Amino acid sequence: IEFRHLLHSNPELTWQEENTARLIREKLDEFGITWRECAKNGTIATIGDDKKEEHIALRADIDALPIEESLDIPFVSKNRGCMHACGHDGHSATLMGTARYLKINEHKLKKRVSLIFQPAEEGGHGAKAMIEEGALDGVDIIYGWHNWPMIPYGRAICPDGAVMSGNGTFEIEVRGKGGHASQPEVCHDPILAAAAITLNLQQIVSRRMAPQSAVVVNVSSIDAKSQDTIIPSTAKISGSIRLSDSTLREKINALIVSISQDSAKTYGVEAKVDIHPRYDATINDHKSAHLFRESLEAEFGEEWMDESIAVPIMASEDFSYYQKNIRGAYALIGMSENEKYNISCHNSKYEFNDKIIGRMIRVLSNLVGLK
Secondary structure (H helix, E strand, C coil): CHHHHHHHHCCCCCCCCHHHHHHHHHHHHHCCCEEEEECCCEEEEEECCCCCEEEEEEEEECCCECCCCCCCCCCCCCCCCCECCCCHHHHHHHHHHHHHHHHHCHHHCCEEEEEEEECCCCCCCHHHHHHHCCCCCCCCEEEEEEEEEEEECCCEECCCEEEECEEEEEEEEEECECEECCCHHHCECHHHHHHHHHHHHCHHHHHCCCCCCCEEEEEEEEECCCCCCEECCEEEEEEEEEECCHHHHHHHHHHHHHHHHHHHHHCCCEEEEEEEECCCCEEECHHHHHHHHHHHHHHHCCCCECCCCCCCECCCCCCHHHHCCCEEEEEEEEEEECCECCCCCCCCCCCCCCHHHHHHHHHHHHHCCCC
């Protein structure tokens, strides 16, 4: 918990986690655990190098978010505009606690364990970079988890199949002809066209996808800043895509392009569309998820599963990169308690519940064979 608070007060953004990596490596050295650098700010620690059974990897993410913290706590962020608003400090502290416990009991281990402290999960494709530098070499199975404020403390979800969705982002530049607001007839208004494009994009989910498909197409920004008497020449639209089935990505992307461009034509303007695929869905294989569920039940009891949360949730995770290469499972762990720790991730008032650290150390240790 003290290590979690240390990380929380010293957050660093995606691909900028140099000090975070140093703190992690110093603690591993203190515990006598061997490690190697991976993808610059990533760290892979190994325990039980001589073990002959299955090689298991446990993963935590280490980066923070560009958010100004609003919490009044003793270990508040020292870096203005940067905050651990997604609990990656808690994930890393839990993995460090697990590392220490496994090292103390290394003689009891029958399996080799890699502990992956991964940078750049928040849109930086850190998992991809780690894999490219050998993070999964020789690994048979990988486990990961994320705190989830919408789930009560003592509950969790770990389904077979998709647990989190794939995602993408898009930008649409609407190019018109600006001019004086008193003469709209000689202009081609990109704001009006941008509004129409925004409305028309809603038909993708409501009319072009099967009702059973878990898809979100969300316009999150329209930027056409101008003055009271000026029609601007351009407007920019940006948004997010979420999908539980990666095979739908091509169809959704094509619809965004065609709807945007066809809508623009009716207003006498042009639309340039850029779409950026990000992460695929996080999909658990049955065997790995079954073992994870057994470990969660051993720690939290028979009532551990939260059946009120619909899966897949529409948030995304680059843990999916690992699962495209080897077997793996991912779980969402509840932490809301007594009307606390229930502020959603990516919020300036988000707060991690330290009580789940010890419990998840036991869950992860159980997964690698230490009861």
